[in-house]
Structures are given as C-alpha cells and as structure tokens.
Amino acid sequence: MTEFNYVDCFDKYDRIMQFNKNKRKYIHGWYPFVEGYSKEFIQSIIEELDYTPEHCVEPFSGSGTTAVELQKFKIKCSAFEVNPFMYTLARSKMRTDYTVNGFKKHIKLLEESLFNTIPNIETVCPPPLYKSMMEKKELKKWIFDLETMRGILDIKYALNNINNKKYSQLFKIPLASLLLEISNVYRNGKCLSYKKGWKDIDELKREDVHTLFLERLQNIILPDIIKMNQYKRKSGKLFSNYNSCYLGDSRENISKLENNSVDLVITSPPYLNSRDYTDTYMIELWMLDLITNYEELRELRKKTIRSHVQVPWGEIPLLDIPELKSAIKKLEDHRDKFWNKHLLEMVKGYFLDMDLLFEKLHYKMKKNGRVYFNVANSAYYGVEIETDKIVSRVASNHGFEIQEIRKARKINPSSQQKDLIPYLLEVVIVMKKN
Template structure:
C-alpha cells in the first residue's frame, strides 16, 4: 500500500469554476433538452481533449448521467462507452446521443401529438394510468401533492399522444420533451438532496391547468427541440454522417457491466461519480421515473436503489469492512464518536461502501485501460458532524493501490457545505484528479 500523501495540488479554480457547471449547457444544442442539475459542461470535455498528449480512440464514462461526455466526444469522432443505472438517465443519454433524426419524421410525430392534444379525452385517467406513487396527484386525504388534478390530466394527455407514435426513437425523444417540463408544472422543486414543495405565495409559483400544460409542452418542442433537429440535419448535409455513441451507452450497474469491456481497450476515462453527500438520485429524479413509467412499483424502486453506487443511506448496506487507508480509517474513528446522534444509523456503512465501490472501480479500470492512458476524475470532499472526509486523497490512494500514478489534483471549485457544517468547515473542495495507468 502506498502511504504517500504528497500529492500535487494545482489551482484550477479560474479555469474550471464556470466550465464545471452544467448550467452552461442549458442553452447549448442537444445538451439543453433536459435541465440536468448535476454534472459538468461540454467545455470541460473540450478542455481535456485539447490538453491530451495523444489522440484517444475509445473513452469510458462509468457514470453517464445525462450523457455529456459521450455526446460531446461523438462530435469529435471518439467512441465512448458509458454506463448508467438510472433508466431515465440512460434513456436521456441515448436520446441525446442519437444523430439519425430527420426533420421529416420529427414533423410527422409532432403532427400526431398536436392533433391528439387538440381533442383531449374526458376520461383520460381511465385510459392512461396514474402512477402508484402516494403523493403524485391531488386527492382526498392528502395535505400536499406533486401535481394538481388538472395538471395531471394535461400530462396524461401528452403521454397518450406520445403513445400513438410508432417509431420508438421518436417516442423517446418526445418523452424527453415531456420530462423537461414535469418539474416546472409540478408543486415541487429540487432542493439539494430531495424534492421540496414550492411556496404558493412566492412569485415563482404558477399553477398550470390542463391547456397550459399542453401549451408549455408544444412551446418546448418548437423552441428547443425543433431547432436542434434542424441543426442536426443541416450538419449532416454539410459534413456527412455523424458518429453516434448511443449503441455504446449501456443500461445497468457498472459493477456488473464493466466486465463486458475488453481488457486493455480504453485509452481515456472522463467521469464524475456520485459525490459522498448521501444523495439518492432515485429520489432526486423520482417524478421522471414514475411519471414516464421507468418504474411502476415500490419494489422496482427498491431494486433500483440497491443497484446504485453506495453514496446514500436509502438502502441498508449491512456491516462492511473499512479499506486499509489511513485517511479513511481516521475519518471513521472520528465519526464513530457521534454514532449516538447520527441522523441515520447507517451513515458509517454508506461511507465504507462508497470507498469499497471506488476500489472495485479502479481495480477494474486497471484491467480495462491501456498503459499510460489518462483518467480525469471529478469528485468532491464531504463533511459530517464537523469531520471533513477528504475524498480526493482517499480516492487518490485507492487509485495508487490499483496501479495508477497520480499526476495532480486540480482544485476546481470551493463548494459551500451544508448549514450544519458551516461553523466547522468554511468550504469543501471539488477537484479533478488527473492520473494514468502505470
């Protein structure tokens, strides 16, 4: 085991502060199709490719998210294999990666939807089932709900219209357009780790009736999706066929699926795993998962959570071992003193499991990557009960133990800790660890 802690830290805050945020993608063609909260911008990918000392041919992203890495690389002619365990995120990634859309077929599908919405059915909720999720829609006995009844009818109208499209890739495309408005027409907003209810008295609250939902959806298609489809067709007319990475985007847990990759075949990894912030992304994107039928029962939700990276406490992980890394053992020992007041008794097991998953990842990457090929690994430090977990150093140690050389740890951003931690820790570092296969 390498006990060295003398890693080279480089200040990249001026370079990375803006391009590490997905916000920049919100007005970029294709990337703007869905307002993803987490992740980095396409400029981050471009900056990496520009500084590489070699031309990569096969990249890997074990955590696809919204597909930013693979989408950007395909326009540079680079194959990117990616994994995504969340079925909504996987479909979002694949839909963004496809380049075989045509304006003619898009318009045909759009006309089907528009015609259907012009004559909505009175009993739409008896034709298109409402998800089983307990607070999904306004009903007797609930004090709060995610969608008002009339809003829900508007959404069901759109789902019914989309179901009439025969071509699956266009059904997926128009479903992503629906996903892009769901939060906007709901009574909730994304608030860090969870969904919180909007304040009806605040200026940003707006109630959507059935027709208003239709109008917003049609507007989103015409103002966001249609121009991008036109641009894809125009680009292909000038440059010919575009390489697409959608066939290399694999649905499932990387811990199982990574074995499908040939050994010594990867010459670049760009990725951002879930942060150690106890955030359950099945909760964060619960509306999309339920409303678009990616899950239809609580049993399916439970199964999905079990297959996710161990960065949350929504699943009991059992009694886990602690990796033999001093920084990690020190954190575990310090945190153990607060065990009696933990907000969740499985907190320590989540932390142990997180780094066990990291160890598994790097063990497999060491087999799949070519010698001297590079990894750009975006992570952030965490804190609980005033104890900072230096994820950057622990991950670097794990990588070293699995045959990687750490070139530098780039300080990307200073993140504000939770309100409970501010008194003890002024900020948490988000970094990009640059390393190579030895």
C-alpha cells in the same frame, strides 16, 4: 506516504464545471441536469491530451455529457448509467438519425391527438401508483394538481400512440424537462420539498400543459434537429455513441468491456453527500413509466453507488487507507447523534465501490491511458472526508499514477458544518495508468 501534487485550477474550472453552461448549447441544452458538468470540460480535456484517444469509458454517464460531446470528436465512448431516466435522456441525446421531416410529421400527429383529448383521461391512461403523485380528496399534499396531471396524461397517451420509438423517446425529454416546473415540488438537495404557498399557486389548465410541452419541442429541440441535418448535409453520416450506452450498474457492467481496450476515462461519480438520485428523480421515473411499482424502486436503489443511506448496506469492511480510517474514527465519536444509523456503512461502502471500480478499470485500460475524475470532499458532524485523497490512494493501489489533483471549485458545506469547515474542495484528479 505519498504527498499529492495539488494544482490551483480555480480560474480554469470554476467557469466550466457546472452544467448551467450547457443550458442553451446544441443538444446538451435539452434537459437541465444540474448534477452534470459542462461540454467545455470535455473539450478542455481533449485539447490538452498529448495523444488522440480512441475509446473512452464513462462509468457514471448521467445526462450523457461525456459521450455526447465526444461524438463531435468522433471518439467512441462506452457510457454506463444505472438510472433508467438518465439512460433514456442520454441515449436520446446521442442519436444522430433524426430528420426534420420525421420530427415535424410526428409533432403534427401529437398536435392532432392533443386537440381531441379524452375527458377523464386518467381512466384510460392511469397515473403512476405513487400515492401522492396526483391530487385526491383523501390527501393533504400532492405533487400534481388534477388538471395538470390530466394535461400530462394527455401527452403520455398521445406519445404512446406514436408508433415510432425514436421520436416517442425523444419527445419524452421535453416532457420530463417540464415535470418539476409544473409540479408543486422542487429539488431541494437530498429530497423533493413543497414549493412555498403551493396550494395558492394558480392551477394550470390541461391546455396550458400541452402548450408548454409543444413550445419546448418547437423552440428547444427542433432548432437542434435542423442543425443536425445541416451538419449531416455538410459532413455525411454523424458519429454516434448511441450503441455504446448501457443501462445498469457500472460496477458489474464494465467487466464486459474488452481488456486493454480503453485509453481514456472521464467521469464524475455521485458525490458522498447522501443524495440518492433514485429519490431526487423519482417524479421523472414514475411519470415516464420507467418505474411502475415500489419493488422496482427498491431494486434500483440497491444497484446505485453507496453514496446514500436509503439502503441498509449491512456490515462493511473498512479499506486500509489512513485518511479513511481516521475519518471513520472521528465520526464514530458522534455516533449517538447520527441522523441515520447507516451513515458509517455508507462512507465505508462508497470507497469500497471506488476500489472495485479502479480494480476493474485497471484491466480495461491501456498503459499510459488517462483518467479525469471529478469529485468533491464531504463533511459530517464537522469531520471532513477527504474523498480527493482517498480516491487517489485507492487508484494508486490499483496501478494508477496520480499526476495531479486539480482544485476546481470551493463548495459550501451545510450550515451546521460552516463554522468548522469553511469550504469543501471539488477537484479533478488526473491519473495515468501504469
């Protein structure tokens, strides 16, 4: 069996794998997407390649870091994203046709609208159907206090009255970036949890919500639009990947690309950590009307990579990969303790999804094209799932040569696993299409 070439890159990658490096960076800083990587990661790849890529594919676009950063190098990136919130976010970040005048004109309209608010705004701009989204007498817990929700609905109402899609979409980003902060919950790994003492925290007034939102527009977005216009004056029209960003399941949609047209893949799929982005980003999905009922939510979940147990995936075949078979066998011994009966199906399904992805990428990629695949290992019941090796074997089976597995970071496993598994490896698998 092939042994893989592991390379210690902790020093190089520890600093650049995390999104928080992007925090104050041009465009990347518009929304703190913690599951993303930094723009420096993309830059480092372009710098080390021994050819100039023309067409990159990003099958799990997330907040669009890959495609946005590649724009600066004038490299086309076909980016796929299933979650309509991340898609909206990424696309707004990819546009290069904002103008300072257009931006300021629409802010002014917003300000005027927010100055003349409707008292019971929820009667004209109803909150989402999600039952605990807004404070109500019959509820014990709710995500937004009534006045906070009114402040948000005022902004939504004002945005709906902007008859310019470019700016109304863009303005949704600072609104989205505010939602969690002004809510009673926080993202706690797999789910949303209530903040400590949330009932005693002073309720925000509607005007406070408006001020926070307008401040974000002025202090975070406007300076970048000014910069964008300066770049345009200097270099002419700016390159944009806006028209090559696609909403939907990449397992299907990659088929639509032309065969032999891709010479680079840079991506980071959802990790096999039973985290469902549909859940953790549900506030943004509901509040921006990207999901309007529970059926849409269920349908969206079904299209996501099988990295979570929120969908009963049914009987799933097991790929013939030694490290995977051995992990499944060990996990089976713990079946009676499983916190969810779909756990094994999730693990099997995840690697079947990876298999499907590499099968498709094989046809789309040109010979000698490179793949940079950022992923981490997982553990359940003290059994380590060596995603780095399993994905590498899957890719090898589809004609990719594994050049090296770069050790990028050591991730802390959950407290229950810590005694048996001190850390989980996060890696960047570098591959070459044969």
